[in-house]
Amino acid sequence: MGYANRVWDGLFGEEQEEVNALIGPSLGKSPTKAPKQPKVKRSSGVVAHFNDERGWGFINAGKSRLFFHISECPDYDSAIVPVGSRVTFETGEDKKGRECAVSIKVFE
Numbered sequence: 001m002g003y004a005n006r007v008w009d010g011l012f013g014e015e016q017e018e019v020n021a022l023i024g025p026s027l028g029k030s031p032t033k034a035p036k037q038p039k040v041k042r043s044s045g046v047v048a049h050f051n052d053e054r055g056w057g058f059i060n061a062g063k064s065r066l067f068f069h070i071s072e073c074p075d076y077d078s079a080i081v082p083v084g085s086r087v088t089f090e091t092g093e094d095k096k097g098r099e100c101a102v103s104i105k106v107f108e
Contacts, residue, residue, distance in 0.1 A: 040090055041090070042088045042089065042090055042103075043061050043088065043089055043090070043091065044061065044086065044087065044088045044089075045059040045060055045061030045062070045066070045086075045087055045088075045089065045101075046059065046060050046084060046085070046086055046087070047059055047081050047082065047083050047084060047085045047087060047106075048060040048065065048083065049083065050080065050081045050082070050083055052079075052080050055069060055070035055071070055079065056068065056069045056070065057081060057083075059087055059089065059101050059104075061089075061101075066089075066091070066099065066100055066101040067094070067098070067100045067101070068089070068100060068101040068102075068104055069100075072089075072100075072101060072102045072103060072104045073104045073105075073106055074103075075105060075106075076104075076105075076106045081106055082108065085106050085107065085108055086106075086107045086108075087101075087104050087105060087106050087107065088104070088105045088107075089101040089102065089103060089104040089105070090102050090103045
C-alpha cells in the first residue's frame with residue numbers, strides 16, 4: 001500500500017520520443033491567427049445572349065460584356081439560361097487568359 005506517496009517521473013530519452021511520435025502534433029489553438037481570406041467581389045448583370053446548342057453566352061454588366069459557359073452555373077439545374085435572366089458572378093479567366101464570368105448564380 002505504499003503507492004500513495006509515489007510520484008511518476010515520466011519517461012526519458014528514446015522512450016519519451018517514441019510516445020511523442022505516437023501522439024503527433026498538438027490539436028490545440030495555434031499561437032498565430034490564420035490569414036483572412038479576401039472577400040470576393042460579386043458583380044451583377046443580365047444574360048444578353050445564350051447559345052443553347054453549345055452552352056455558352058454573354059452577360060451585360062454595366063458597360064462590359066463578359067463570356068460565360070453553362071458549366072460556371074453549378075447551382076442552376078437547367079442546360080439553358082434564358083435571355084434576360086438576372087445573374088451575379090465573379091470575374092475570372094478562361095484557358096486562354098481572357099476575362100470571363102465564373103461562379104454564376106442565376107435569378108429568374
